[in-house]
Amino acid sequence: MIHREYKTFGFCCGLGGGAKGFKKAASQVGNMIATWRCIGGIDVDPAAARDFEHLVGVPCTVMDLFTRAMYTAFHGKEPPAGWREATAADVRRAAGNETPDCVFISSPCKGASGLLSEALSRTPKYQALNELTLRCVWLMCEAWKDKPVKLIVFENVPRLATRGRHLLDQINQILRHYGYAVNETTHDCGQIGKLAQSRKRFLMVARHMEQVPAFLYEPEIHRLQGVGTVLGRMPLPGDPAGGPMHRVPSLQWKTWVRLAFVEAGSDWRSLNKLAVENGHLSDYLIVPEYRDGYMGVNRWDEPSGTVAGRSGPTNGTFSVADPRFAKSAKWNDGHAYGVLPWDQHTNTIAAQQMPGQGYYTVADPRHAGPAKHNNEFRIVPWGHAAGAVTGAHGTGQCVQDPRASTGFEGAGKYRITGFDEPAGTVIARSDTGQGAYAVADPRPGMRRERGDHYLTGGHYGVVGWEQPSGAVSAAAGHDNGRWSVADPRLPAANDKLIAIIRALDGTWHRPFTTFELACLQSLVEPEEYLELDGLSDQAWRERIGNAVPPDAACAIAEVMGTTLLLAETGETFMLSAMPVWVQPVAVALSVAQPAEVS
Incomplete structure (x- = not known):
């Protein structure tokens, strides 16, 4: 295989999207392969120039291409001391004094953008910005007038064809004066670059007729992709x-x-x-x-999530659908909390004998017997103080509790037990998330006195925004102290x-995200890492939005490489179903006539 390396240079090159696309391109004609080498670029933005060097691998020259009049009209003031207009010699130095085979011009498009009103686009500021298109073409032609650039790509917004028509007419005249065949067209970067975005652009393509007599074909058109094909390969936003x-x-x-x-x-x-x-x-x-499995219930045949320090129904999937409930039917057969008459025998004494496990309670008729102590079987009224607590107290010191006696009912999650209803079975972990361990207490107005824990504990306390918090304890929760806040910061x-x-x-x-926009522009692959110069998302987005998608530029570069290879081999025609961008004045001259065939 014979390798040919062609050179490319960029005006208003930005962060280097076009140059990166040309570097990716490869074209083949017969046993000849063409690739592209970037010899530099020019841009006025220092941050974009640093990005260019990072993405393309060659220096970008920071240079203002305005004339003095254009500078004054755009900025509204005279240029600073030491400023001077760029010359053709400056352009050649920016290219390392080499002659490019192709120049890519992507001048600022704000003045012709549809995002700008018609009235604003006509102001001197934006007219000066539009005139930069003409200025770039003239500087390029002058810089290499002795050895003209073979191919030129001029890219901008589609509305330039109307708002900048007078400028395009002048550009056409200049290019034809220097020996170029010119064609104006529009294309969709997404369709020629197989992108997940539709990006319609104006394109002026020119070839130097003396050096490149071959046809210049348009790139192949592809179907646009969905954004999910790109974003789906990336980590979640914020990762x-x-x-x-x-x-x-x-x-x-x-x-x-x-x-x-x-x-x-x-x-x-x-x-x-x-x-x-x-x-x-x-x-x-x-x-x-x-989120995160709130009130989640695990299936019986599924594994549990990680057991955390506080594994409760309200902070994860820490409940289970237990199919063995039928085995607990004995709770309903009269044994649980069974009370034996005084004249009946007891059941077998098991290792554990508790009221909730069988007939382990008795109806003792001896409560009317002689009192052994003053306090024996004494019922203390709910509102009175108890007697002195002694070590021998057994059946004394009872209380007239207005609350319902113990009972059992199904362990409903977060069920509120009525004040006149029995509570569920008391288990080792008895809280509101494990069963009916809350009560509808009708005594909200009951008098609290000094020393009452509920009175002083601050349960369900709400701290004012301007107040200090209490000492933060290990068990701080909304229901055991003042651990809530009256936050005034509703958005x-x-x-x-x-x-x-x-x-x-x-x-x-x-x-x-800014990174997703860069991937949609094909500046990097979704699996890659990108960090542009600076720390401003706004500046990053502006430079990304101004960039030529590298994959679209690659498609353009490949048809241009093919054209240059054809010109080098003397071929002027190639069978292709693709439309021709720039063709000779007389197409017949580029096709071999029958009389010429031996």
Whole structure:
């Protein structure tokens, strides 16, 4: 195989998307293979120049390509001391005094962008920015007028064809004066680069007719991909593995809410379907979502999750669907908490004899016998003090408890036991998450006195925002002290934050991260790591948005490499179903006539 290396150079090259695409390209004609080497670029942004060197591997020259008049019109002031207009010699030095085979020009497009109003685009500031297109072409032609560049790619927004028509006409005249055949067209970077984005651009392609007599074909068109084919290969947003560019942007609370109600594939017009009364949604309510297995129940044949320090129903999947409930039917056969008449015999004495395990309680008729002590069988009223507690107290010191006596009923989770109902069986872990261990106490107005633990413990206490907290204990919980706070920081409509709101379609409607945008632009593969110069997401996004997708540039470079190989071998025609970008004035001249065939 014969290898040919062609050279490329960039004007207004940005962070180097176009140059990176050319470096990836490879073309083959017969036994000849062509690749591209970047010999440099020019851009006015120092941060973009540093990114260029990082992504492409060659230096980018920081240079202002404005004329003095253009500088003054754009910035509204005279240039600083020491500033001077760039010359053709400066351009040659930026290319290492080499002559490129192809020049890629991607001048700023803000002045012709549809995001800019028609009135603003006509102001001197943006007219000066548009004139940079003409300035770049003229500098390029002058820099290598003795050995013209063989191929030229001029890329911009489609609206340049209307808003900058007068400039394009002048560019056409200049290029034709220097011996170029020119063609204007539009293309979709996503279709020629097999991207997951649609990016329609204006394209002017030129070839120097004396050096390149062959056809210049358009790249092949492909189907656009879905964004999931790219994003699905990346870590979740916010994952440290994605780096600082993969963080979820902070948006205003009202923006998150709006995004959640926009239908996938639609835009703000979806919001017109919502019923809004006095500025509030009347049909929907946004509520917090319990996560991580809240109140989760494990199947009998499934493994449990990791057993944590506090494994309860409310903080994970720490309940089980036990199929053996039927084996506990004996609780309903009259044995549990059984009370024997005084004249009946007892059951077999087992190792464990507790009231809840069988007939281990007796109806003793001897309560009317002679008193052995003053306090024996004494019933203390609920509101009175007890007598002195002695070591010999057995049946004395009883209390007139207005609460229901013990009983058993099914262990319902978080069930509230009525004050006149029996409680469930008391087990080793008896709390509100394990059974009916809460009670509807009708005594909320009962008088509390000094020393009462409930009175002074601060249970369910709420700390004011401006008040100090108590000492933080190991068991601090919302129900055993003042461990809640009256937080006034409910998000206002304009507050910026990161929120996850499950949309009506069950998905998370969120903005792309900066890293995802770079991958959609094909600047890097989703599995790779990218960190551009600086620390500003806004600056990163601007440079990424200005970039030419490398995969689209690669497709352009490959057809250009094929064209140069054909020109080098003397071929002027290649059978292809692809449309021709730039063709000779007389197509017949490039096709062998029958009389010429021996």
